[in-house]
Amino acid sequence: MNLLFEPFQYDFLLRSFAAAIMVGIVCSIVGCYIVVQSMAFLGDALSHAVLPGVAIAYLTGGSLTFGALVAAVVVALGISFLSDEEEIKEDTAIGIFFTAALALGVALISTIQTYAIDLTHILFGNVLGVTVEDLQFIVGVGLLVLLAVFLFYRFFLVVTFDPVMAKTLKWNVRLIRSMLLVLIACTITISINTVGASLVTAMLITPAATALMLTKKLWQTMLTAAVFGALSGFFGLYLSYFADISSGASIVLVSTLFFIVVYLRKKLLNGRSGLAKRG
Amino acid sequence: MISVQRAKIITTKSISRLIRIASRCSESLRRNVHVQRKSITIQHMNNDLQSTPMIHLKNACLGYRNDRELVLKNITIDFFPGDEVAVIGPNGAGKSTLFKTIVGLIPLMQGEVTVHGGRGGNHKDCVSYIPQKEAIDWNYPITVREVVMMGRFGKLSFYQKPGKKDIEIVNSAIQRMGVADLADRKIRDCSGGQQQRVFLARSLAQHPHILLMDEPFSAVDVATEQVILENLRQLREFKVTTLVATHDLGLVYENFERTLILNHRIVAYGLTKEVMTPENLQEAFGKKAVYV
Numbered sequence: 001m002n003l004l005f006e007p008f009q010y011d012f013l014l015r016s017f018a019a020a021i022m023v024g025i026v027c028s029i030v031g032c033y034i035v036v037q038s039m040a041f042l043g044d045a046l047s048h049a050v051l052p053g054v055a056i057a058y059l060t061g062g063s064l065t066f067g068a069l070v071a072a073v074v075v076a077l078g079i080s081f082l083s084d085e086e087e088i089k090e091d092t093a094i095g096i097f098f099t100a101a102l103a104l105g106v107a108l109i110s111t112i113q114t115y116a117i118d119l120t121h122i123l124f125g126n127v128l129g130v131t132v133e134d135l136q137f138i139v140g141v142g143l144l145v146l147l148a149v150f151l152f153y154r155f156f157l158v159v160t161f162d163p164v165m166a167k168t169l170k171w172n173v174r175l176i177r178s179m180l181l182v183l184i185a186c187t188i189t190i191s192i193n194t195v196g197a198s199l200v201t202a203m204l205i206t207p208a209a210t211a212l213m214l215t216k217k218l219w220q221t222m223l224t225a226a227v228f229g230a231l232s233g234f235f236g237l238y239l240s241y242f243a244d245i246s247s248g249a250s251i252v253l254v255s256t257l258f259f260i261v262v263y264l265r266k267k268l269l270n271g272r273s274g275l276a277k278r279g
Numbered sequence: 280m281i282s283v284q285r286a287k288i289i290t291t292k293s294i295s296r297l298i299r300i301a302s303r304c305s306e307s308l309r310r311n312v313h314v315q316r317k318s319i320t321i322q323h324m325n326n327d328l329q330s331t332p333m334i335h336l337k338n339a340c341l342g343y344r345n346d347r348e349l350v351l352k353n354i355t356i357d358f359f360p361g362d363e364v365a366v367i368g369p370n371g372a373g374k375s376t377l378f379k380t381i382v383g384l385i386p387l388m389q390g391e392v393t394v395h396g397g398r399g400g401n402h403k404d405c406v407s408y409i410p411q412k413e414a415i416d417w418n419y420p421i422t423v424r425e426v427v428m429m430g431r432f433g434k435l436s437f438y439q440k441p442g443k444k445d446i447e448i449v450n451s452a453i454q455r456m457g458v459a460d461l462a463d464r465k466i467r468d469c470s471g472g473q474q475q476r477v478f479l480a481r482s483l484a485q486h487p488h489i490l491l492m493d494e495p496f497s498a499v500d501v502a503t504e505q506v507i508l509e510n511l512r513q514l515r516e517f518k519v520t521t522l523v524a525t526h527d528l529g530l531v532y533e534n535f536e537r538t539l540i541l542n543h544r545i546v547a548y549g550l551t552k553e554v555m556t557p558e559n560l561q562e563a564f565g566k567k568a569v570y571v
Contacts, residue, residue: 036419158429161419168382168408169433212420216465221420 007241015135016127016194020233020251023194024203026142028211028229029149029222030187031204033180035212036221037160041091042079042181043204045098047188047197049075051105054122059108064122065137068192072185075101080178125196125248127237138190145183149222156180157218194233195248202252207232210259213266228258331396332357333489333520334381339390341373341380349388350376352544360488360518363511365531365551367524368541368563374524375411377541378491381522382408395488404433407487409478411494417467423477424462427452430484449484455513456480457506472503479507483514490514490521496530508534531555 007013034043053071057064075097082093121129130138149156158166159176166173184204191200211224236251243250336356342349351373358364366374379385381394395405407430430452431445441449453459456476461469469477475495482490496504511521511534522539525531531538531551538554540546542563547554 032420036416038416154432154435157421158432161421161426162415162429164384164408164410164415165429167384168406169404170383215420216422216463217425218420 007238012128012130013241015130015132016247017234017237019130019135019138020127020194020237020247021230022138022142022233023191024207024229024231024233024251024255025226026145026187026229027191027200027203028207028225030145030184031208032211032218032222032225033156033160034184034204035208036218039090040201040205042094043184043188044201045079045094046072046076046181046185047192047200048105049098049101050189050192050197051122052101052108053105055105055108055112058112065134065189065193068122069141069186069189071101072189073182076181076185077178080174080181084174121196122192123196123198124246125192125194125199127194127247127251130193134193138193141186141190145186148179148183152176152179153219195251199248199252202255203229203232206252206255206259210255210262213262228255232258332393333360333362333395334358334522335391335393337391339380339392340388341376341385342388343376343385350543351541353390354545356539356545356548358520358522360520361515362537363515363521363523363535364537364539365523365525365535366539366541367526367528367531368546369565372541372563373543374541375493378408378493378522378524381489381491382406384408404485405488407482407485407490409482409490409492409495412471412474412498415478417474419466421466422463423458423466423469424449424453426466426477427480427484430481433485448486452480452483455483455510472499475499476503476506479510483510488519490519492521492523494524494526496525496527504530528555528560 007017031043034040050068050071053067053069053074054064055067056062056071057067078097079090079093082088082097083090088096155166155171155176158169159171159173159180163173163177166176187204188197188200191203195203207225207228208221210228211221215221215224232251232255236254237247239245239254240247240250334357336354339351339354340349341351341354350371354377366377368374376385380387380392383394427449428441428445431441431448435441435445450459453462456479458469458473458476458480461473461477466474466477479492479495482492495507499507511523514521523535532555535551537549538551539548540554540559540563546563547556547559
C-alpha cells in the first residue's frame with residue numbers, strides 16, 4: 001500500500017503532478033476550440049514553431065520557456081495576418097509559417113554543438129525536471145488563459161461557430177481570432193515542459209475530442225475535456241513513475257485510452273439503440 | 280410608378296403603426312448611451328417617419344477583389360421600411376454579392392451604399408443576415424436554444440449576461456418558428472428544414488431593422504416554407520425591410536409584394552405582379568425561362 005503513495009513523498013514529484021494536471025486542464029479546454037474548428041494542424045504547427053524561439057533563447061542565454069512563448073505568439077499572429085489575405089487560406093498560411101519557423105529553428109540549432117540534451121527536453125518534455133519557477137510560470141500563464149476563455153466565452157463562441165454573424169454584429173473578428181491564436185500559443189508554451197512540443201497536439205486534441213462525443217454544449221465540452229485532461233495528467237505521470245517510461249508519452253497514452261473507451265462505449269450504445277429501433 | 284405606390288402607403292399609414300415606430304425608436308434611444316448617438320437616432324426617427332430608404336445604393340459596383348469582372352455594375356436602388364422583396368435571377372447573377380455588400384462582408388468597389396443611414400447599419404445589430412446553409416459548421420457542440428440566444432448578443436454589453444427579457448424573447452422566437460420541442464437538442468441533430476427554422480428564430484430574436492435571407496427555401500419541406508413565409512409577413516407589420524434570394528419563382532409570385540430581378544444589373548424592380556413578366560424573366564434567365 002505504501003508503495004502506491006511513494007511518488008507523493010518527494011517535493012519534485014508533487015511539483016510534477018501539479019504541472020501535469022494544470023497542463024492537462026488548460027490544454028483540454030483551449031483544445032476544444034481547435035477540435036470544433038477542425039484545426040488540428042494549427043496546434044501541431046504552433047507547437048513546432050516554438051523551436052526557433054528556444055534556440056535563440058539558448059544562444060543568448062535567456063529563458064527557454066520565454067523564448068518559446070515569444071516564438072509561438074509571433075507565429076500565431078503571423079498566421080492570423082497572412083490568412084486575412086483572400087488568396088491565402090488559413091491552412092496554407094499555417095503551413096508556410098510553421099515550416100519556415102521550424103527550418104529557422106533547425107538552422108539555429110545546427111550551429112550549437114552541445115544541444116542534444118536540451119533539445120530532447122523541448123521535443124519530449126521532462127516533467128520531472130519542473131522547478132519551482134517553472135511551476136509558477138505554468139500555473140500563472142495557465143490561469144490567465146482560463147480567465148481569458150471565461151471572459152471572452154461569448155465572443156469566441158460566435159467567432160468559431162458563425163464568423164459571418166460575428167461580422168454582421170460588427171465585432172472585430174480578426175482581433176478575436178488573433179486573441180484565440182495567442183491563447184493557443186500560450187497553452188502550447190506551458191505544455192512543452194510536461195509533454196513536449198512533439199506530443200502537445202495530442203493533449204490539445206484528444207481530451208476535447210473525447211468530451212465532444214459526450215456533450216451538447218461548448219462549456220460542457222470544455223468542463224468534461226478538462227476532467228479527462230486532468231485525469232490523463234495525473235494517471236499518466238503516475239504510470240510513468242512505476243513503468244519507468246517517458247512522462248509525456250505516458251500522459252498522451254492515458255488520454256488516448258480514455259478516447260478509445262468513450263468511443264467504443266458510444267459505438268456499442270448506438271448499435272444497441274439502432275437495433276431497438278429496427279426491432 | 281414606384282413612388283406613387285410609396286405615397287399611397289404613407290398616406291394610408293395608420294396611427295397605430297406610427298406609434299409602433301415611435302416606440303421602437305425610443306427603445307433604440309434608450310440603448311444608446313452617448314449624446315451624439317442620441318441626436319443621430321432622433322434624426323433617424325424623423326427620417327423613418329418621412330420614409331427615407333432603409334437600404335440605399337447609388338451607382339454601386341459590387342464584386343470581389345480578385346475577379347476581373349464586377350458582379351453587379353452601377354446599381355441604384357432604394358429599399359424602404361416594411362419592404363418585403365424577393366430577389367431572383369440566375370446563378371451568379373449577384374444575389375449573394377448584393378447581400379454580402381449590404382451587410383459589409385465584402386468591400387464596396389465603387390459608388391455608395393448606406394444601410395439605415397450608415398455604412399453597414401446605424402446600430403450594432405440592426406442587420407440580420409442568414410447565409411446559405413453551407414456557410415455554417417454544423418458539427419459544433421451547441422444547442423438550438425444557444426444558437427437563438429446569439430441573436431441577443433448584439434444588445435448585451437461586454438460584462439452583461441442574458442437577462443430574463445432576453446430569455447423570454449428567445450423562447451417566443453423558438454415558439455414562433457415551431458422548434459420548441461427541439462430547443463435543447465444539438466444543432467447537428469436537427470434536419471435541414473429545422474436548422475433553417477432555428478436560424479430564422481435567431482434573426483427574430485435579434486429584432487433587426489433589416490433581414491437578408493439567402494435561399495431559405497432550398498431543400499426545406501412545405502411546412503417549413505409556410506412557417507418562414509408566415510413569419511416574414513409578421514416582420515412586415517413591424518416595418519422590417521426583408522430581402523429574400525430564391526429560385527422558386529412560383530413561390531415569389533404568390534407570396535412577395537415586391538420583386539427584384541437581377542442579372543449582373545437590375546433587370547426590373549417593383550411590384551411582383553408588374554415586374555414578373557415573360558419579357559423580364561426571359562431577359563434575366565434566357566430564352567428557356569419558365570412562364571409564371
